[in-house]
Amino acid sequence: MKLLHLADLHARGERAKEVLQSLRIAKKTALRETVSLIVLAGDTWDRAVLNVAGAHFIEFVTAIGELADVAPVAMIYGTPTHDVEGSLEVFETLDTRHPITLLQPGIAYQVFNTPNGSEIIQMPEGAAKLHPLATALLFGVPEPNKKWLTSMVDNRDDAEAAIRNALRGLFAGLGAMRRGLTSHVSVPTVLVYHGQVAGARLQTGDILDAGAGLRPSVDDLALVGADYIAMGDIHEPQRVGESIGLPAYYCGSAYPVDFGETHEAGCNLVNVLPGSHTVARISFEHPRNQTIRTTAERDMFSLDVAKHEPVIQGARVKLEVTCDKDHGFADRYGAPDESS
Numbered sequence: 001m002k003l004l005h006l007a008d009l010h011a012r013g014e015r016a017k018e019v020l021q022s023l024r025i026a027k028k029t030a031l032r033e034t035v036s037l038i039v040l041a042g043d044t045w046d047r048a049v050l051n052v053a054g055a056h057f058i059e060f061v062t063a064i065g066e067l068a069d070v071a072p073v074a075m076i077y078g079t080p081t082h083d084v085e086g087s088l089e090v091f092e093t094l095d096t097r098h099p100i101t102l103l104q105p106g107i108a109y110q111v112f113n114t115p116n117g118s119e120i121i122q123m124p125e126g127a128a129k130l131h132p133l134a135t136a137l138l139f140g141v142p143e144p145n146k147k148w149l150t151s152m153v154d155n156r157d158d159a160e161a162a163i164r165n166a167l168r169g170l171f172a173g174l175g176a177m178r179r180g181l182t183s184h185v186s187v188p189t190v191l192v193y194h195g196q197v198a199g200a201r202l203q204t205g206d207i208l209d210a211g212a213g214l215r216p217s218v219d220d221l222a223l224v225g226a227d228y229i230a231m232g233d234i235h236e237p238q239r240v241g242e243s244i245g246l247p248a249y250y251c252g253s254a255y256p257v258d259f260g261e262t263h264e265a266g267c268n269l270v271n272v273l274p275g276s277h278t279v280a281r282i283s284f285e286h287p288r289n290q291t292i293r294t295t296a297e298r299d300m301f302s303l304d305v306a307k308h309e310p311v312i313q314g315a316r317v318k319l320e321v322t323c324d325k326d327h328g329f330a331d332r333y334g335a336p337d338e339s340s
């Protein structure tokens, strides 16, 4: 099954041009590749959006709706400060050719072929098996937080440990559901997840350790037995858990949200089969950000930037020049200001 994996759209009025460009390229790609599923893995909004001029609310909703005219769209909630509670329900109300479905934790969905194309159908509670014509099994886990995980915990004596166990139990439970639901069919399982995973790399170069908060390990995610894990939250595209064969990917943010994000923004075009997958990167064609740091040794005009680091073709380059007060730069060129 072919799917398109997007995440971290961070839609906000000030960046509407970039967000809408990313969505246009995603739609074009989904059409060209005839994907059966489009996944938005959280942080669709950057913050609560008012339906007022300048917010581009209607354009964002329309552009995401247009994705669902190509293929069914599966969404999950991201970080609560970005996808504010209740802010994604609007998408389920749209009159699109295919459904837009907000995936809830602990519930199984099947991607299903109908004469009109692909659909996402929630499995009825207690259903033992996928429909014989199902093309994929689908699970969604929004960013882990105490609020929704606590509702899955019976014993509240040791809140922190109990909630961690609840998250691990959720992944193990999805694994058990998968084995039952797919015992008679050979279809891939796709897990959509928003949040950190131990072992992931941040833009700063730091690697997340396993110790903190509700952050799952790659072994926790592996309990699901998914054939592709479409993740959101970390903005630098990467695969996580490859050493244990985990097919978990952050596709990265849909545009560079700030200058610290130096990756080429895009989405993952995924071909997933039971037990195997391939990933191709699709660029959203935004300029990359590059910061070049250098030191002025004699004066500004003798700077040889190329000597320090190759400039990426087409990049937005920020030049950071460090100079020594004793060299009298301020006297010669004036105090640093916007144009320095």
Ligand SMILES: [Mn+2]
Binding pocket: 008, 043, 233, 234, 235
């Ligand atoms: Mn994000």
